[in-house]
Amino acid sequence: MTEPLPTIVLIGHGMVGQRYLEALAERGVTATHRITVLCEEPRPAYDRVHLTSYFSGSTAEDLSMTPAGFMEEHGIALHLDDPAEHIDRAARRVTSRSGQVFPYDVLVLATGSYPFVPPVPGKDAPGCFVYRTIEDLLAIEEYAKDRGSGAVVGGGLLGLEAAGALQGLGLATRIVEFAPRLMPVQVDEGGGAALLRTIESMGLTVHTGVGTQEVVTGEDGHVSGMRLSDGSTVDTDLVVFSAGVRPRDQLARDCGLDVGERGGIAVDARCRTSDAHVYAIGECALAVDGRVYGLVAPGYEMAETAADDLLGREKEFTGADLSTKLKLLGVDVASFGDAHGATPDSLDVVWSDSRSGVYKKLVVSPDGVLLGGVLVGDADSYGLLRPLTGSVPPVAPEQLVLPAGVGAPVALGPSALPDHAVICSCHNVTKKAIAACDTLAEVKKCTKAGTGCGSCVKVIGQLLPAATDKGLCGCFPFTRAELYEIVRTRRLTSYEEILDGHGRPEARGGDGCEVCKPTVGSIIASLAPTLGASGYVLDGEQAALQDTNDHFLANMQRNGSYSVVPRIPGGEITPDKLIVIGEVARDFGLYTKITGGQRIDLFGASVDQLPRIWARLVDAGFESGHAYGKALRTVKSCVGQTWCRYGVQDSVRMAIDLELRYRGLRAPHKLKSAVSGCARECAEAQSKDFGVIATASGWNLYVGGNGGATPRHADLLAQDLSDAELVRLIDRFLMFYIRTADRLERTSTWLERLEGGLDHLRDVVVHDSLGLCAELEALMADHVAHYRDEWAETLQDPERLRRFVSFVNAPGAPDPTVKFVPERDQVKPDLAVLTIGGPVR
Numbered sequence: 001m002t003e004p005l006p007t008i009v010l011i012g013h014g015m016v017g018q019r020y021l022e023a024l025a026e027r028g029v030t031a032t033h034r035i036t037v038l039c040e041e042p043r044p045a046y047d048r049v050h051l052t053s054y055f056s057g058s059t060a061e062d063l064s065m066t067p068a069g070f071m072e073e074h075g076i077a078l079h080l081d082d083p084a085e086h087i088d089r090a091a092r093r094v095t096s097r098s099g100q101v102f103p104y105d106v107l108v109l110a111t112g113s114y115p116f117v118p119p120v121p122g123k124d125a126p127g128c129f130v131y132r133t134i135e136d137l138l139a140i141e142e143y144a145k146d147r148g149s150g151a152v153v154g155g156g157l158l159g160l161e162a163a164g165a166l167q168g169l170g171l172a173t174r175i176v177e178f179a180p181r182l183m184p185v186q187v188d189e190g191g192g193a194a195l196l197r198t199i200e201s202m203g204l205t206v207h208t209g210v211g212t213q214e215v216v217t218g219e220d221g222h223v224s225g226m227r228l229s230d231g232s233t234v235d236t237d238l239v240v241f242s243a244g245v246r247p248r249d250q251l252a253r254d255c256g257l258d259v260g261e262r263g264g265i266a267v268d269a270r271c272r273t274s275d276a277h278v279y280a281i282g283e284c285a286l287a288v289d290g291r292v293y294g295l296v297a298p299g300y301e302m303a304e305t306a307a308d309d310l311l312g313r314e315k316e317f318t319g320a321d322l323s324t325k326l327k328l329l330g331v332d333v334a335s336f337g338d339a340h341g342a343t344p345d346s347l348d349v350v351w352s353d354s355r356s357g358v359y360k361k362l363v364v365s366p367d368g369v370l371l372g373g374v375l376v377g378d379a380d381s382y383g384l385l386r387p388l389t390g391s392v393p394p395v396a397p398e399q400l401v402l403p404a405g406v407g408a409p410v411a412l413g414p415s416a417l418p419d420h421a422v423i424c425s426c427h428n429v430t431k432k433a434i435a436a437c438d439t440l441a442e443v444k445k446c447t448k449a450g451t452g453c454g455s456c457v458k459v460i461g462q463l464l465p466a467a468t469d470k471g472l473c474g475c476f477p478f479t480r481a482e483l484y485e486i487v488r489t490r491r492l493t494s495y496e497e498i499l500d501g502h503g504r505p506e507a508r509g510g511d512g513c514e515v516c517k518p519t520v521g522s523i524i525a526s527l528a529p530t531l532g533a534s535g536y537v538l539d540g541e542q543a544a545l546q547d548t549n550d551h552f553l554a555n556m557q558r559n560g561s562y563s564v565v566p567r568i569p570g571g572e573i574t575p576d577k578l579i580v581i582g583e584v585a586r587d588f589g590l591y592t593k594i595t596g597g598q599r600i601d602l603f604g605a606s607v608d609q610l611p612r613i614w615a616r617l618v619d620a621g622f623e624s625g626h627a628y629g630k631a632l633r634t635v636k637s638c639v640g641q642t643w644c645r646y647g648v649q650d651s652v653r654m655a656i657d658l659e660l661r662y663r664g665l666r667a668p669h670k671l672k673s674a675v676s677g678c679a680r681e682c683a684e685a686q687s688k689d690f691g692v693i694a695t696a697s698g699w700n701l702y703v704g705g706n707g708g709a710t711p712r713h714a715d716l717l718a719q720d721l722s723d724a725e726l727v728r729l730i731d732r733f734l735m736f737y738i739r740t741a742d743r744l745e746r747t748s749t750w751l752e753r754l755e756g757g758l759d760h761l762r763d764v765v766v767h768d769s770l771g772l773c774a775e776l777e778a779l780m781a782d783h784v785a786h787y788r789d790e791w792a793e794t795l796q797d798p799e800r801l802r803r804f805v806s807f808v809n810a811p812g813a814p815d816p817t818v819k820f821v822p823e824r825d826q827v828k829p830d831l832a833v834l835t836i837g838g839p840v841r
Contacts, residue, residue: 007034008310009094009102011084011251012110016282016299018045018065020108021076023307030074036102037076038094040083041133044071049296050509052161054137055168058500058509063134087255089275106277108306109252109265113245113283113294118153122215127223128239131162140240144169147237151175151226153212154242155182160328162240163204167329174205174234176212176226178243186324186335190352191374194359198331198377201357203802207234215239247284247292260286269316270309271302279306289319297321297426304428321425323389325375325382327511331357332379337372337389338363346371351401354817355560355607360401368392380514383459387421387431423463424449424456434463440474440504450506457506458513472743473515475499475507480519480668480743487523488739493533495520519743521546522630525666526738529782535664536793537629538800549628552607552804553790559829560818562610564590564602565627566617567663570637570655570675571598580620584613591826597634597672599625604827606818611804614791623789626664630744632671635659636684640677640694649694651677654723658692661727662734664787668741668750671734672706686714689747690730695719699726703733703761704751712748715758718766731780732765732773739776 008024010017017037024030039045044066054063071078079096086095087107094102115130117123129140131152144150150166152159155177166173175182181192182199196206211229218224225235247264258266258274264286271279282299286292293299298320308315323336341348341363351360358377362385364370370388375381381400393400417423419432429449437443443460444450450457457474471477476499478486483498492498498520500508512520521542528535534542537550549555554562566581581600585592590613591603605613627633635658638644640651655675665671674683675692684707685691691702697720705714718729741750754760763769765776794800820827 005032005034006105007036007103008106008108009104010035010037010108010110011094012112012282012284013037013039013041013045013078014110014112014282015045015048015065015296016112016303017108017110019300020110020281020303020307021070021074023304024310025070025074027307027311029307029310030076033106035074035076036104037078038082038084038096038102039078039080041135042081043134044078044080046134047509048132050511051131051134051137052165053496053500053509053511054134055141055165058496060134062500062509084251087251089255089257089278092277104277106279106310109273109278109280109284110282110303111248111251111284113292114248115241116244116246117241118212118243120212120214122217122223123241125215125217125223126221127237128215128241131158131165131240131242132245137165140165140238141169143238144171148172149174149236150238150240151234151236152240152242153226154244155179155206155208156185156242156244157183157324157326157328158245159242160199162242163199164329166238166240167202167204171238172203172205174207174236175199176207176210176228178209178211180209182206182208183328183333186339187333187374187376188340188361190350190361191333191335191359191376194352194354194357194376195328195331195333197354198357199329201803201805202329203799204329245283245294247286249284252280252284260290260292264292269305269318271306271317272309279309281306287317287319291319293320293322295320295322295324297428300426301428321422323386323425325379330511331377332375332514334375334379334382334386335373336382336386337370339372339374341371343371349397349401353560356556362397362401364397368397370397380458383423383456384417386425387417387423387459391418423459426456427451429456431463434460438464440464440506444506457504471504472519473513475503475510475512475516477504478502480523481740483520484523484527484739487520488527488530491531493524493531495524515743518546518550522666522668526783527779529786530779535786535788536790537666538790538794538803552610553624553628553794554605554607554610555628557603557829559820561604561606561829563627564605564610564613564617565595565599565625566622567625567659568599568634569659569663570635570652572637572652572656577620577622580616580622584616588613589820589827591828598636599627599634601627604820604829608805611795611801615795618789618792618795623663624791626790630667630669632659632662632665632667632673634672635662636672636674636688638675638677638682640675644677646680647677647694648696649677649699651675651683651692651694654692654694654699654726655683658727658730661784662730664790665734665738665783667734667738669744669746671747687711688714690714690733692726698722701726701729701733704748704758706746706748710748712752715751717758717762728777729765732776733761735776735779736761736765736772 043060046063047065082096082098084094085097092104115132130136150171151174152163153176155175163173163175182195200206212226213229214227216225223239225233227233249259249263249265252265253259260266265273265280265284266286267273267280269288271281273280281302283294302317305315305317325334345366346363349362360375362373370393417431421431423431423434427448429447433447434443450460461474472480486502499512524533525537537546556562585602588609593601595601635655637651637655641647671689673690674685674688676683676685677694685693686702687705687707691714693700699721700719701717702714703717706712737747819830821830
């Protein structure tokens, strides 16, 4: 008679529970044991880390962490919507809510945690919610319909996620945090201040250092407001409690297992409870170091430990790295190691730029060992800094925090990391293990690196052979040109839709990165009229995709002030408009400079001054010069035949016509042009992306030129063109470039890379060898017909103007750190205040 297989019962099927099942399958345990899973929710394990993406289009299937056919393949019996209600340890049986009884040889508790709701009056009123499951999100989404405001109690990780979700639902949102700063566990005071400024600039209201005393209800019994501990009352239609979590240990308590004084099922280093037949893993477990870990990476490690112990393998869980990197409300936040400098005699190296919302702190020992750090606003270096923790970095720590333009930042690559450096903390995967693979898919399959929080994907990509992946970034396997075609042909207008539908599997449901977001934003903007999307770059989701300069429709300067560059088509300007520029510069104390592009730049504006400056300029007939965007900058001109005795065509008129036609055209990189009225070439047209030189018979068109550090002389594409022929060829050339160029690729580099070079380009845009010309012309016609000045649009919308403040809580207050000193009857930045660090302890 065949002996029955020993039985493992798993209570709970969240992310950690699913990882435990996978660990059993990888070790062959599913072939030697019967496995039963009791799940409280109506669906299998899903990704709670990216739960908020449900509001931006991700489905429950997108968030699922259970591969199709996994349960059937491994003979696992999954019971959904049927949680365990009683454990009989003496008889080794579990009874579920449905009344079924499940005997076990090994019991594993992965019950997770529950949201803590402060015991305040009104907490159970209609309109109060927690933020933990998909069902919670569905309930919030339904209740939020036809309501105007919402509040989140708690400013930690989940609280900020919840606030972002409420704002995404169209609610005026406030955050109430009892601690003196947001994310008090992960970031220090400086990081919290930077995070606060950035979040307030997004239109959210933040209360720190106050608690919730009462949820106020209206006559209908529904939520109408909140009373805070400082005595104030705020109006709100909806309240989400996200004030931390507590371990779900009631089952363990009821059956007599040891629990911690403050909760959590007590386990030893092998994740065994006080009963040798019962394990506890994840957020419900109190680890041997006395901590309950609320992050997914420690939970995964506990799952691995429990699976190994089942087979008698030597593996222990004695504690975990609490490093984390997240994007909250579009803001990168990361902390790692000893982020708060608790190590005796530790020192801080700090870069703080309150104007751009960037804060970086590294904690080092007196002998230079990197102990930890906090990154807010720019966490690109997290993937390399975290693995260096515990070692002496190959460069001075200040070089690791300085931004470009202030010092000589060091681009640390994977070569700086030792082989034993842990690249993926979610699955404890080292650099050596990743380097043994050839592709990202192989890394994911063999090591699971990159399948957790996703923060390591960028570094993984740098460790892989360069030739194996030509994708735009770690989020997309496609080039920019391929993404352009996907967006155009499928008429996609949402970044989330593009990422979730066409991103790498491990990136779907995530937040993307700083490479692909502005690239996709530019593609959508360049195709906006054709797609039926808004061409305004700060509308809705588009705002989160833009680079720093686009956020305020102005170029940030080295001292945190901004430049104002009105468009002056062809360099032609009336005396009245010159007077307006002079008066604006005088009244706002701006530095003025005539540029090489025949414009006048005004430097030194604070962010709160920008709308007032532009209101006067727009009233005088000026519009945005797009100096801040990857778009057409200028079309220079000489005075041409109108004034010059050598001129053979009206170069000023042509320059003005071209600049007004292509203004606002978003491209992979900036575009510059010029029109010369004769072969003397005073406008330097042959150093531009597209340049025009007059002939006695018409116009010659040159393309692919640029100045700068690597100058290139433009190539002659066509000659003796009429006005209409010239415009038609430029239309085709520009749209073909926008369609096929790589990210941040100037026309000069693109033309040199283009297979077949100039001859191929001429075949395509002059002779229509690919049959694309009609389509390219139609795309340009759409752009011209739908052009709108971004500053004029902004000034007409009070909601859009809300972002232009230095301090949200003091809208009229200037930034006191932006200072100037006199020079040559004008002003210049006071470089003495541009310090590179905070206090060094």
